[in-house]
């Protein structure tokens with residue numbers, strides 16, 4: 001075989017990698033500060049900044065200390081936040097979730113007045129607010145009652161938007177919730193408010209640490225009747241399209257790291273921006289790996305690029321501050 005020809009063939013893969021500038025110029029995927037959404041946990045009470053063992057460096061703030069987090073985010077240029085509330089009182093219908101003076105409603109008003117730079121997305125669900133810890137209200141036999149739950153979820157979404165939320169993100173997984181919410185928002189004149197649907201939310205053990213920090217574990221039973229079964233992937237396009245038909249503007253895949261096949265498939269099939277939630281269990285695993293010294297922290301950046309490569313437009317991650325500090 002002609003030696004020079006062999007050499008040319010070999011180097012055609014290397015030519016674009018030999019030079020640092022060129023390597024950067026031809027990269028298909030980059031991470032930007034605008035790709036990142038930072039979850040924030042707000043809790044009733046005073047002088048609270050507390051974390052949990054499984055999620056070090058992620059804190060629950062009372063409103064009087066929330067400025068500490070907001071200042072840090074502003075300094076780093078991180079303006080997109082996803083708010084979760086932890087109420088003082090819970091009841092069977094999660095009434096704290098739609099209270100005008102509920103913890104999230106107060107937090108939205110606080111964040112928006114703190115700096116207009118913040119784009120506030122709110123988690124819409126009942127599980128942090130119900131005494132049974134399920135994402136909907138229960139029938140007498142203890143099953144989640146889908147249809148009556150829709151009215152409550154819509155009520156929560158409207159109350160968030162009235163407090164100043166820029167986008168709502170229903171995470172409950174009830175059938176028909178996006179349509180019900182869209183109708184309620186439109187009826188109140190909030191036709192411009194987008195809905196980010198937790199459309200593809202798998203029933204997952206990766207949510208464990210979140211339940212501790214948000215105090216949202218189901219007291220009995222599990223969420224397997226309304227979250228998706230991780231053995232399956234064939235129905236994800238239909239499920240996402242159903243959400244879009246009802247009015248979803250963005251589609252979320254959750255968890256992220258083990259679900260890149262799902263993300264990739266959706267990326268080729270639907271025309272809405274895709275969002276991944278790099279969830280608490282993923283955070284805990286990576287965090288502990290880095291702390292123990294077994295892996296380098298650049299593993300976080302590589303993970304984010306993996307999400308981008310698979311089709312994520314936006315990434316919800318507890319690592320946003322580290323990423324902004326180190327790589328952006």
Ligand SMILES: [Zn+2]
Pocket residue numbers: 125126127128134135171172
């Ligand atoms: Zn929930």
